[in-house]
Amino acid sequence: MHERACSIGHFEGGLEWADREAFIALVSESVTSPDPAPSHRINALSVVGDVATVQVEDIFLGQHYDDTLTLLKHEGRWVIVAKVFFLRT
DSSP: OOTTOEEEEEETTEEEEEEHHHHHHHHHHHOSSOOSSOEEEEEEEEEETTEEEEEEEEEETTEEEEEEEEEEEETTEEEEEEEEEEEOO
């Protein structure tokens, strides 16, 4: 993730808008041990020049998410600049 990236979505009735450091801290606090069988699937990918979007469906801590990642090719590598998530019910 780019140092200025953010993660945005609705969670537990409110809007969650976290910068990269807050997102990393939240994940670090939530995960006590690595998931032995992580589940994720890329459902869509679009690349136009140096911009890409990836739609990923995943299970995180038992919850089903749809994440839309926006990436930018910067200094020769792809970096996530934004993650917008939808928590399925």
